[in-house]
Amino acid sequence: xxxxxxxxxxxxVGMGWAGTIIASELTKAGTKVVGLERGKNRSTQDxxxxxxxxxxxxxxxxxxxLSRETITFRNTEKVxxxxxxxYGSFLMGDGLGGAGIHWNGQNFRFLPxxxxxxxxxxxxxxxxxxxxxxxxxxxxxxxxxxxxxxxKFEKMAGISGEKEQNPMxxxxxxxxxxxxxxxxxxxxxxxxxxxKLGFHPYVIPSANLADAYTNSDGISRAACQYCGFCERFxxxxxxxxxxxxxxxxxAQKTGNLEVRxxxxxxxxxxxxxxxxxxxxxxTMTGEEFEQPADVVVLTSYVFNNVRLLLTSKLGKPYDxxxxxxxxxxxxxxxxxxxxxxxxxDDKEFxxxxxxxxxxxxxxDFNGDNFDHGSLNFLHGANIRITQTGMRPIANNPTxxxxxxWGKAFKQASIKYAxxxxxxxxxxxxxAWRHHYxxxxxxxxxxxxxxxxxxxxxxxDQDKELVKFMATKTSAIMKEMKPTKQETANVITTYNIxxxxxxxxxxxxxxxxxxxTSAVNSYLQMWDADNVFVVGASAFPHNSGYNxxxxxxxxxxxxxxxxxxxxxxxxxSLV
Amino acid sequence: xxxxxxxxxGGTPGDSxxxxxxxxxxxxxxxxxxxxxxxxxxxxxxxxxxxxxGRKNKPQQGGGGGAAPAPAKDFNQALMFFxxxxxxxxxxxxxxxxxxxxxxxxxxxxxxxxxxxxxxAGQYGMNGKDYMMxxxxxxEATQGYQASFKxxxxxxxxxxxxxxxxxxxxxxxxxxxKEDQQDEVLTAFEKxxxxxxxxxxxxxxxxxxxxxxxxxxxxxxxxxGNKGMGGWKMKGYPxxxxxxxxxxxxxxxxxxxxxxxxxxxxx
Ligand SMILES: Cc1cc2nc3c(=O)[nH]c(=O)nc-3n(C[C@H](O)[C@H](O)[C@H](O)COP(=O)(O)OP(=O)(O)OC[C@H]3O[C@@H](n4cnc5c(N)ncnc54)[C@H](O)[C@@H]3O)c2cc1C
Ligand code: SF4
Numbered sequence: 001x002x003x004x005x006x007x008x009x010x011x012x013v014g015m016g017w018a019g020t021i022i023a024s025e026l027t028k029a030g031t032k033v034v035g036l037e038r039g040k041n042r043s044t045q046d047x048x049x050x051x052x053x054x055x056x057x058x059x060x061x062x063x064x065x066l067s068r069e070t071i072t073f074r075n076t077e078k079v080x081x082x083x084x085x086x087y088g089s090f091l092m093g094d095g096l097g098g099a100g101i102h103w104n105g106q107n108f109r110f111l112p113x114x115x116x117x118x119x120x121x122x123x124x125x126x127x128x129x130x131x132x133x134x135x136x137x138x139x140x141x142x143x144x145x146x147x148x149x150x151x152k153f154e155k156m157a158g159i160s161g162e163k164e165q166n167p168m169x170x171x172x173x174x175x176x177x178x179x180x181x182x183x184x185x186x187x188x189x190x191x192x193x194x195x196k197l198g199f200h201p202y203v204i205p206s207a208n209l210a211d212a213y214t215n216s217d218g219i220s221r222a223a224c225q226y227c228g229f230c231e232r233f234x235x236x237x238x239x240x241x242x243x244x245x246x247x248x249x250x251a252q253k254t255g256n257l258e259v260r261x262x263x264x265x266x267x268x269x270x271x272x273x274x275x276x277x278x279x280x281x282x283t284m285t286g287e288e289f290e291q292p293a294d295v296v297v298l299t300s301y302v303f304n305n306v307r308l309l310l311t312s313k314l315g316k317p318y319d320x321x322x323x324x325x326x327x328x329x330x331x332x333x334x335x336x337x338x339x340x341x342x343x344x345d346d347k348e349f350x351x352x353x354x355x356x357x358x359x360x361x362x363x364d365f366n367g368d369n370f371d372h373g374s375l376n377f378l379h380g381a382n383i384r385i386t387q388t389g390m391r392p393i394a395n396n397p398t399x400x401x402x403x404x405w406g407k408a409f410k411q412a413s414i415k416y417a418x419x420x421x422x423x424x425x426x427x428x429x430x431a432w433r434h435h436y437x438x439x440x441x442x443x444x445x446x447x448x449x450x451x452x453x454x455x456x457x458x459x460d461q462d463k464e465l466v467k468f469m470a471t472k473t474s475a476i477m478k479e480m481k482p483t484k485q486e487t488a489n490v491i492t493t494y495n496i497x498x499x500x501x502x503x504x505x506x507x508x509x510x511x512x513x514x515x516t517s518a519v520n521s522y523l524q525m526w527d528a529d530n531v532f533v534v535g536a537s538a539f540p541h542n543s544g545y546n547x548x549x550x551x552x553x554x555x556x557x558x559x560x561x562x563x564x565x566x567x568x569x570x571x572s573l574v
Numbered sequence: 575x576x577x578x579x580x581x582x583x584g585g586t587p588g589d590s591x592x593x594x595x596x597x598x599x600x601x602x603x604x605x606x607x608x609x610x611x612x613x614x615x616x617x618x619x620x621x622x623x624x625x626x627x628g629r630k631n632k633p634q635q636g637g638g639g640g641a642a643p644a645p646a647k648d649f650n651q652a653l654m655f656f657x658x659x660x661x662x663x664x665x666x667x668x669x670x671x672x673x674x675x676x677x678x679x680x681x682x683x684x685x686x687x688x689x690x691x692x693x694x695a696g697q698y699g700m701n702g703k704d705y706m707m708x709x710x711x712x713x714e715a716t717q718g719y720q721a722s723f724k725x726x727x728x729x730x731x732x733x734x735x736x737x738x739x740x741x742x743x744x745x746x747x748x749x750x751x752k753e754d755q756q757d758e759v760l761t762a763f764e765k766x767x768x769x770x771x772x773x774x775x776x777x778x779x780x781x782x783x784x785x786x787x788x789x790x791x792x793x794x795x796x797x798x799g800n801k802g803m804g805g806w807k808m809k810g811y812p813x814x815x816x817x818x819x820x821x822x823x824x825x826x827x828x829x830x831x832x833x834x835x836x837x838x839x840x841x
Contacts, residue, residue, distance in 0.1 A: 049835055051814040054793035059698060070705040075716055082717045086704040185825050225817035348827035352811050353818035387822075392792035392811045404764070405671040405784055406757065414677055417809050418827060442709065495716040 002279050002288035008034045009566065011278055011293035013265045013308070016098025017548060018534040018555045019299035020243035020251065021153070024217075025559035027256035031566060034291060035257060036280050038264035039064075039095030042244050047236035050229060053391040057232045062102045064092040069445040071303055073496045075457040077320075077434065083443050083451065089495070090502040091232070092301060096261060097243040099301070099502060100548070104231040104356030104388060105207030105240050107159045108545035109150045109553070111367040112143035112170045113379075117541060120368060121378060129378065134461065135330055135431045136378075137540040140512035141521040143170045146553050149560075153552030157241035158221065160210035166202050168363035181210045181224070186349055186421050187360040190385040193479030199362045204384065205549075206357030207241040217250045228389025230356030240356060263289075266447055268296055268312040268531070275314070275531045281447060295562065298508075298533045299555075302331075305537040306437045306507035307452040315508075315518055315527045320436050320455075326518040328437040330506040331454065332542040335381070335427030335462045337491040338469035342482025343399055344419045351390040351418050359386030365472055366428075366544040377464040381427035381544040383472055392417070400486055421480065423473040426501075427465050428544040437507045457494045466491045503547050505539035510554075512574075520574045522561025523554060529565070529572050534558045650798050651688050654695035655726065656733075663733040664690055664783075666749040670756050671787045678808040679801075686790030689799030690729070693786060699726035721774070725782060731770045732763070732779025739768050739776075794835050806832040814838055 010026055012019045015037035023033050055061045066086060074081040093099025113120050118136045121129055130136050151173055153159075161176035180203040183191075191201040208224035224239040238245040251257040260280075267279040269290070277292035298305045309315050309327045318329035361384035363369055372378060396413035397420040403409050440453040470489030477485045511517025514526035523538050525531040534555050536547045543550075561573045653661055665687035674680030681687070693699055701724045713720040721728070739759055740748040748759060760780065762768050768776030790799030792806065794814070800806060806813050813832035821828055 049838065051838070052794055052796075052835060054789060054797060058789060058793075060703065065703050066705045067701075067703055073717060075714065079714055080711060082711060082713050082720055083705045083707075085706065085719055086701070088718055182819075182823050184822050223819070225819045226822040227815070227817060348810075350818070350821065350824070350828055353815075353822055355822075358822075392806060392809050393789050396788065405760075405787075407673050407675050410672055410675060411677060414809050417811070443707065493716055497716070497718045 002290040004290045004292070007277070007292040007294070008032055009293065010034070010295045010297060010562070011036065011291050012297040012299055013278060014038075014098065014298070014300035014304070015096050015243065015248075015259060016093055016299060016301065016535075017100040017243055017552055019297070020097070020100075020247045021156075021552060021555040022297055022299065022532075022534065022559045022562065023257050024247035024251040025556065026562060027251045027254040029563055030254075030256065031563075032256050033251070033258070034293070035259040036263040036265055036278070036291070037096055037259060037261050038283060039261065041261050042096040042101060042234070044234070044236055044238050044245065047234040050233050050236055051227070053229075053393050056102075056229070057391060058393055060087050060091060060232075062093070062095065062232070062234065063087065064094040067446075069451070071452045071454050072440045072443050073454045073456070075455075075493060077455060081440055081442075081453045081455070084496050087499075088497040089500050090504055091499070092303065092502070096248070096259070100243045101234050102232050103207075103240075103242075103548060104546070106357040106359070106386075106546045107154070107157070107161075107205045107207050107549045108382070109170055110143075110543040110545060110550045111363075111369075113367040114541070114543045115139045115141055115143050115146065117379075124368065125372065129372070131461070133433045134378075135433055135540075137330070137431075137509070137511055137516060139521070139540055140510050140517065141557075145521070146557065147171075147173055149553035149556040150549065152556045153549065154205075156215055156217065156246060157207050157552070158209050158213035158215060159205050159207055159241075159549075161205035162203055166200070166363070168200055168366070168369050176205060177215075178210050178213050181206050181208065181355065181358050182226070183360075184350075184354070184358065184387050186385055186387055187358075189421070189480045190360050190423065190476065193476045194360075194362050196479050197475060199364045199476075201360050201362050204357055204359045204361050204386070206355070208235075208355040208357045209239045209241070215246070217247075219246055219250065221245060224355050226353050226355045226358065228353045228355075228391070230354075231388050264447075265300070265308065266311075266449060268298070268308055268314055270312065270314055270528060270531075273528050275528055295530045295532070295565070297558075297562070298531065299535055301535055302504045302507055302537040303437070303452050305533050305535055307439070307449075309508065309533070310439050310452075311449050314531065315525060317438065318436050320434050323433065326509065326516070328507050329518075330431035330509050330540050331435045331437050331456055332429040332431050332505045332539065333456065333494075334501040334503040334542060335429050335458070335465060335491070336425060336500050337427070337462075337466035338381070338473055338487075338489060339422055339424040340470070340473040340477040340485055340487040341397065342421045342423075342477045342480055342485045343397070343416055344421070345483040348418045349421065351387065351395070351420075354387035354389035356388055358388065359384050361385075363544075365469065375464070375468065377461045377468065378430060379428035379465070379541075379544060381425040381465065381469045383423065383425050383469065383476070385421065385423055390417070399484065421477075421482065423477050423480075425466075425469045425473060426544055426546065427462070427469060429505075429542045430459075430461055431506060431541045432459060458491055463491055501546075503536070503542060505536040505542040505547060508533040508537040509540045510538040511540060520572070521557070522564075522573045523558040524561055524565070524573050526572075529570060532558050532562060648685075648801075651685065653688075653691050655699065656687075656691045656694070656730075659737075660730055660733045661687055661691060662749045663736055663747070664729075666756060667733070667736060667760060667783065668787045668790065670753065670760055671784055672791050679804045681787055681791060683801065684791050684799055684804050685801040686787055686799045689790030689793065689797050690783075690786045692798045693789075694726040694729055699729070700724055721778070728770075728779055728782060729786075731774075732776065732783060735768050735770045735776060735779070736760075736763065739763075796835050803832045803834055
């Protein structure tokens with residue numbers, strides 16, 4: 001029997017970016033909040049020994065413990081889904097700050113096109129352009145409506161970027177709060193090459209602070225040191241914006257936030273169309289607690305946002321055959337093929353140094369910034385070069401045809417360790433009727449609850465996109481004059497094993513229509529107005545960018561909605 | 575064990591994806607997918623006893639008496655997990671994967687076999703953070719590792735299979751083979767020819783062992799490999815430096831003396 005605790009106004013499940021942003025906005029406004037986090041506490045003191053590639057990058061020190069809980073995966077419904085037994089394709093965060101601790105900090109706003117993708121595609125190309133089975137949907141909000149929230153997130157985090165308005169992306173109401181990151185030689189080469197080809201390169205907006213910065217909450221942080229241990233690592237300088245060094249201290253200072261770590265939520269309680277609280281397990285003692293609340297906010301990342309709703313039987317599960325229901329619908333990912341590697345016999349670069357978000361990019365082939373009339377795909381990709389710090393276990397570049405081991409491998413991998421550059425892509429991914437999340441019929445977590453099952457594969461759309469992007473990355477690399485270059489222009493089947501990106505999206509998508517979406521533009525559930533489900537789970541498709549800038553904006557929007565909701569005392573916000 | 579199959583390549587491993595899965599990975603994955611669960615591998619652990627490792631550590635001499643100072647003992651170089659036989663096979667195999675050459679030390683000199691021994695004794699060898707609940711089923715190539723045994727069992731099985739294969743083909747144990755014969759045996763395993771157990775191809779072992787070897791050459795020396803930061807020195811990798819803010823914009827390669835986490839303890 002769960003021990004019943006006193007009721008609180010708001011309970012938040014998961015203390016990553018989404019959960020802590022909402023906690024800080026609500027507590028600043030005077031609302032009492034309980035934040036439940038399954039993992040441990042964290043602070044910058046934890047990172048004294050953080051420059052350890054084996055522990056953090058290879059052994060996933062900061063990520064979710066898969067022995068307790070994982071997902072199962074299959075490419076199609078014809079195949080038996082099997083558990084992802086160890087890490088590969090993506091890495092789930094765990095502990096205070098979630099994946100916001102060990103992210104890179106590459107910070108983008110999705111394009112105006114993304115939010116109205118269905119309408120704009122039909123307007124420009126006609127309905128016929130959308131292939132059968134592709135579930136293209138507008139988001140129920142426009143870029144202009146979301147713009148103030150992007151701005152809020154960027155000012156809180158101190159996003160560092162160029163002062164001039166980039167002509168390829170949505171209009172900004174204000175410049176970035178901090179100037180751009182320093183330019184390394186490879187970034188200059190990429191920018192010169194892209195300009196020569198008529199493209200519009202810019203320095204990637206970064207949550208690794210380019211300069212010391214104090215935000216409007218009075219939080220001061222130091223500048224990034226380009227230490228090269230950023231992605232998959234915590235920042236010992238507090239230079240990388242993460243929840244623990246930005247929004248959490250603000251929330252804690254109000255005295256209105258109580259964070260309970262080692263608290264794994266297993267159920268959302270509800271009667272009819274209202275949630276009444278959550279049940280969680282203390283992961284140390286195994287004791288169960290019931291936390292009653294007026295409002296429940298799920299910010300437990302894409303997978304557990306969906307899983308908690310399904311296991312709690314809240315909302316209508318998606319049925320891919322009938323095309324009905326919404327929970328689990330429109331899972332999407334990131335397409336990362338089509339890159340070109342250049343090898344330089346006559347030049348060495350300082351590849352061991354870098355920062356998580358250091359790089360330059362172009363958006364000339366992202367969104368609908370180019371004509372798709374004669375192309376067999378929609379949307380596009382951000383094309384970029386990044387210098388995130390090449391560590392020696394993972395960085396063993398060898399030209400095609402080099403043996404995988406022995407003397408020839410050793411010599412080539414050492415020779416090219418600091419002599420290779422990569423022009424890469426971050427491709428968008430559309431949603432399809434048969435890509436979805438539901439409960440696995442066989443496999444269970446440590447609590448005996450069903451694991452989430454992922455059914456997903458690459459489509460012709462993705463393969464065509466990769467083929468197209470490969471011609472662009474190879475053209476840019478050619479201008480960067482390597483001794484030799486190699487382009488990978490084919491992707492075949494989605495494989496859960498090699499790391500690709502932790503940009504999983506969808507499952508609890510937003511929209512204007514309760515028939516086709518699970519939450520409204522405040523991320524409030526249509527089927528239970530006191531439940532808000534926040535994160536990339538709300539994306540109806542994934543853009544050609546990293547997701548967190550847009551997750552941050554949506555979290556600020558949801559916080560606004562929550563405050564309105566608490567004031568009104570209930571009801572739908574739209 | 576998804577991570578073993580990751581080719582350490584020029585791609586950054588994180589969220590700025592530089593290389594998607596390539597075909598070489600894919601072909602390995604096809605093989606790994608063939609591994610079936612339900613097999614208990616414990617029986618092969620233990621192996622033969624006896625056979626000294628063949629390394630004699632001179633007892634350290636007390637100072638004074640005008641004698642030249644003896645090299646400091648490395649207390650880390652002792653076995654937590656392997657038998658002496660297994661250790662000798664591991665050392666020989668790792669050296670072929672990452673040999674000593676004109677660039678510098680190979681796996682043996684870098685202590686890679688000690689690194690692997692220590693890793694197998696710990697969380698990673700025991701699959702501490704992996705989902706190990708059943709049922710275990712036959713997998714598609716894209717679904718990753720699905721065997722029920724653990725990394726330390728796979729490694730000990732594989733090392734002993736290297737010996738068995740060498741005995742069958744050349745009538746001597748793997749460490750006693752000539753270098754080119756050792757390469758032949760390893761190539762056979764890489765191609766999935768050596769068989770560890772019914773349905774478990776040698777490539778499953780080979781890929782994990784190869785990845786452990788590279789880790790042992792380049793991980794922080796605190797783990798027992800990369801002795802004296804020799805792997806880093808060869809690669810021009812400066813290890814644990816605090817900041818590059820004054821260097822990040824500079825053209826031309828900057829060579830630095832590497833530092834390790836041990837140096838960091840003084841801060
Ligand atoms: C290596 C890496 C690099 C990345 N780099 C970038 C980048 O450069 N740019 C970018 O935009 N994005 C990047 N991302 C993605 C980014 O980290 C995520 O988009 C973002 O952190 C998601 O925030 P979130 O709050 O939605 O989820 P999370 O950060 O995952 O937070 C969810 C929290 O909920 C907790 N939780 C889950 N289930 C439960 C439960 N049942 N009970 C209690 N608590 C629970 C988890 O422990 C976790 O702390 C990267 C991700 C990784 C892994
Ligand atoms: S690269 Fe910069 S932001 Fe990233 S961990 Fe190092 S100092 Fe921090």
